[in-house]
Amino acid sequence: MNLILFMALVTLFLSATFVGFYLWAVSSEQFEDLDTPAYRILKDDNKKGKRE
Amino acid sequence: MLAQWSTLNKSPFDTQKKVNPKWKQFSQPEIENQYCLSSDKAEKKFRFYLEGLQCSSCIHLVEELPGFEKEIIEARLNFAKGILTLRVKPTFLLGTACEMIEQLGYQPTPLKKESDLEILRNEEKLQDLKRIGVAGAIAGNLMLFSVPDYAGLAGTLKLNFQWLSFLIFLPLLIYVAQPFYRKSWVEIKQRRLSVDLMIVVALWAGFVFSSLSLMNDYGEIYFDSTASFIFLILLARYFLRTQQNRLLQTDIFSDIFKGEVFEVVEKHRAHFVLLDKVKKDDHLRLLRQQVLPCDGFLESEVCAFDLSFLTGESYPQIKHLGDKVLAGSRVLSADAILKAEASAAESHLATALRKISLNEENQNTIKNQSDLWSQYLTMIVFSLAALFFILTYQKLGNVEAFSRCLALITIACPCAIAFGTPLAFSLALRKAARNGFYIRSSSVFERLNRITKIAFDKTGTLTSSKLTLVKSEPAVLDDEVKSLILGLEKNSFHPVALSLKDIWAVTPIRCMPFVKEVVGQGVETFIEQENYKLSKDSTETDDGLLQVVFTVNDGLVAKLFFSETVQPEARGVIESCLAEKQSVMMLSGDRKSRAISVAAKVGIPVEETFFELTAEEKRKFIRENNPCLYVGDGLNDLLALKEAYASFAIKGSFESTLQVSDIYAPGKNLNAILEILALSKQVKKTVNGNLMFSVIYNILGGGLALFGLVNPLVAAVLMPISSVLMIGHTVWRLR
Numbered sequence: 001m002n003l004i005l006f007m008a009l010v011t012l013f014l015s016a017t018f019v020g021f022y023l024w025a026v027s028s029e030q031f032e033d034l035d036t037p038a039y040r041i042l043k044d045d046n047k048k049g050k051r052e
Numbered sequence: 053m054l055a056q057w058s059t060l061n062k063s064p065f066d067t068q069k070k071v072n073p074k075w076k077q078f079s080q081p082e083i084e085n086q087y088c089l090s091s092d093k094a095e096k097k098f099r100f101y102l103e104g105l106q107c108s109s110c111i112h113l114v115e116e117l118p119g120f121e122k123e124i125i126e127a128r129l130n131f132a133k134g135i136l137t138l139r140v141k142p143t144f145l146l147g148t149a150c151e152m153i154e155q156l157g158y159q160p161t162p163l164k165k166e167s168d169l170e171i172l173r174n175e176e177k178l179q180d181l182k183r184i185g186v187a188g189a190i191a192g193n194l195m196l197f198s199v200p201d202y203a204g205l206a207g208t209l210k211l212n213f214q215w216l217s218f219l220i221f222l223p224l225l226i227y228v229a230q231p232f233y234r235k236s237w238v239e240i241k242q243r244r245l246s247v248d249l250m251i252v253v254a255l256w257a258g259f260v261f262s263s264l265s266l267m268n269d270y271g272e273i274y275f276d277s278t279a280s281f282i283f284l285i286l287l288a289r290y291f292l293r294t295q296q297n298r299l300l301q302t303d304i305f306s307d308i309f310k311g312e313v314f315e316v317v318e319k320h321r322a323h324f325v326l327l328d329k330v331k332k333d334d335h336l337r338l339l340r341q342q343v344l345p346c347d348g349f350l351e352s353e354v355c356a357f358d359l360s361f362l363t364g365e366s367y368p369q370i371k372h373l374g375d376k377v378l379a380g381s382r383v384l385s386a387d388a389i390l391k392a393e394a395s396a397a398e399s400h401l402a403t404a405l406r407k408i409s410l411n412e413e414n415q416n417t418i419k420n421q422s423d424l425w426s427q428y429l430t431m432i433v434f435s436l437a438a439l440f441f442i443l444t445y446q447k448l449g450n451v452e453a454f455s456r457c458l459a460l461i462t463i464a465c466p467c468a469i470a471f472g473t474p475l476a477f478s479l480a481l482r483k484a485a486r487n488g489f490y491i492r493s494s495s496v497f498e499r500l501n502r503i504t505k506i507a508f509d510k511t512g513t514l515t516s517s518k519l520t521l522v523k524s525e526p527a528v529l530d531d532e533v534k535s536l537i538l539g540l541e542k543n544s545f546h547p548v549a550l551s552l553k554d555i556w557a558v559t560p561i562r563c564m565p566f567v568k569e570v571v572g573q574g575v576e577t578f579i580e581q582e583n584y585k586l587s588k589d590s591t592e593t594d595d596g597l598l599q600v601v602f603t604v605n606d607g608l609v610a611k612l613f614f615s616e617t618v619q620p621e622a623r624g625v626i627e628s629c630l631a632e633k634q635s636v637m638m639l640s641g642d643r644k645s646r647a648i649s650v651a652a653k654v655g656i657p658v659e660e661t662f663f664e665l666t667a668e669e670k671r672k673f674i675r676e677n678n679p680c681l682y683v684g685d686g687l688n689d690l691l692a693l694k695e696a697y698a699s700f701a702i703k704g705s706f707e708s709t710l711q712v713s714d715i716y717a718p719g720k721n722l723n724a725i726l727e728i729l730a731l732s733k734q735v736k737k738t739v740n741g742n743l744m745f746s747v748i749y750n751i752l753g754g755g756l757a758l759f760g761l762v763n764p765l766v767a768a769v770l771m772p773i774s775s776v777l778m779i780g781h782t783v784w785r786l787r
């Protein structure tokens with residue numbers, strides 16, 4: 001029984017952590033743009049040009 | 053160019069491209085300040101809306117900007133919204149950034165700092181998202197902790213799980229439900245019942261009942277269902293608010309002048325200002341095609357303006373020194389200097405637009421009515437629940453009676469009326485605005501569904517203000533005469549001139565210097581002592597045609613006869629109206645023969661054609677025939693438009709037309725009537741569909757709840773689902 005309660009508390013702690021992450025993500029406006037980051041990872045980091 | 057850059061790794065900047073010279077003005081500190089989102093010693097921040105973004109390669113190209121220009125620290129693009137945010141060094145200028153973006157092949161529009169309202173709305177959105185997240189986590193966890201309970205867990209472990217549920221529920225009660233408390237409190241202070249109050253009562257009833265049940269071990273607890281109920285309600289509301297905010301973000305006046313800068317001429321220097329900085333007594337120099345932002349007086353000798361936005365008349369109008377010119381007029385001459393009468397916000401145009409501002413009247417008429425209905429429903433539900441409890445608690449027992457009442461309060465929801473109806477009208481307004489209609493009040497959609505007659509004005513509505521050359525004397529004009537007439541009319545914007553230039557497009561134009569135009573009279577010039585003149589003939593015959601005479605040294609050379617043309621789409625529109633079983637009439641101030649001939653051309657029966665009516669007679673006629681839709685122009689039909697049950701102005705002065713007409717569609721043709729009638733039908737279908745659904749749902753749900761066939765758990769799930777269905781149905785219908 002104690003183990004189940006312990007697990008329940010761990011679950012609660014985990015979910016509280018994730019809620020915390022979620023609140024942080026909302027506050028830092030990470031849900032403002034859901035499309036561009038997916039394209040951004042395809043970018044070649046080495047390619048740098050110069051303006052003529 | 054993009055492909056070239058990707059494959060050859062060349063500079064993506066098209067340095068040959070001529071950039072818009074206006075960007076230079078954006079580098080001026082007073083203008084740049086208004087666009088600078090944050091500024092400190094280390095960096096400045098600008099935002100742009102980019103047109104021309106096509107694919108993911110555009111993201112890479114735009115975000116490479118720091119690689120090409122060292123002064124740019126970072127470039128971040130929001131591809132979905134098309135918004136680019138630039139962080140730059142303090143020495144880097146906004147104008148340069150705009151030029152660079154344009155050279156990349158995109159059209160930038162610098163975005164101003166957000167207004168307080170936008171900041172507030174954004175903050176509210178973030179708070180909503182946080183609450184939804186927390187509510188979702190609470191509801192999910194509570195469900196998990198309830199599973200053992202439903203599976204038949206008993207004893208101490210069950211009690212422990214229930215206490216855990218109680219603890220998890222508390223943040224929902226304290227933090228998540230705050231907006232419901234606030235709204236209910238405001239409504240209670242105003243002595244009104246609201247949907248929010250129902251939600252608060254359901255929430256607290258669920259909490260108190262479950263807590264008592266837990267302490268006294270009655271058995272049933274509803275923490276999980278109450279939390280799911282709140283979570284789903286929050287979701288539904290978030291969706292609703294997103295839809296409404298999108299609607300409220302339309303500011304027609306600022307849209308007209310988006311990104312424009314205006315040159316203010318002072319004694320020793322000229323500087324550029326933005327729309328909101330134009331003030332009284334400023335001397336503005338406007339270039340060709342620029343739109344006047346404020347009402348003002350002309351300081352140039354003479355200048356042609358296109359007033360089509362204000363009057364619906366597409367041909368240009370000549371203004372002279374000292375004449376008043378209204379905001380919204382477009383300059384057609386080389387350039388013009390005007391003295392501002394007042395600021396842009398105080399102009400007639402801005403005032404008129406404010407009147408149809410979507411925040412004001414538009415939302416209220418229907419909303420008040422639906423608020424009232426939802427209050428009635430709330431009252432009925434509460435009374436029914438109380439009555440049910442009093443009558444049945446002895447028979448069913450306190451717990452069961454209370455549980456059924458709770459299910460009733462939870463399941464019965466005036467959502468269709470409280471959310472569905474105003475949303476339907478808001479979406480319809482947005483759709484109409486997007487399609488070029490200016491609508492004074494959303495109640496017009498209701499009224500359009502009640503009309504039985506449609507009355508059309510003739511001149512300028514069924515007929516075009518453009519003239520047709522019917523005949524001439526002599527019947528065939530030689531090219532020499534035509535080219536002389538065209539030479540005289542070369543710089544004129546009179547309908548006669550425009551029609552002739554259109555009809556004789558292939559005839560060469562004779563060079564006629566020093567042509568003088570006398571407004572309302574005609575045009576004339578002297579070449580080597582010879583007087584060439586094209587003027588209106590005052591001796592008009594009775595066949596309703598406009599006559600123009602061309603004379604050389606007062607000797608008649610040619611006579612031209614013009615008639616009005618029937619709008620090409622008029623017949624089709626009238627046939628469609630008749631097919632809809634509407635009775636169609638024509639009212640005209642014109643003579644009998646002309647009116648009947650036009651009516652025959654467009655397909656209006658002779659017995660429904662009324663002629664030789666004065667403006668006052670038209671008004672009386674409309675009053676006797678209400679409920680009727682009057683379609684006219686705002687120039688000479690103001691009385692009739694005002695009297696009609698619903699009115700539609702095809703053109704007219706922006707301000708006066710909007711004051712009397714329900715719908716105004718400058719720049720659209722008669723088909724707009726069918727368009728708006730179809731839209732109002734769609735609104736009716738949507739609202740009726742919602743109400744029907746709501747009635748069936750509430751009677752069925754309420755009945756099942758009172759008979760104990762639906763417990764509060766199911767009720768809590770059903771109610772938000774019904775809201776989402778309703779909103780979804782509305783959005784789908786009016787998409």
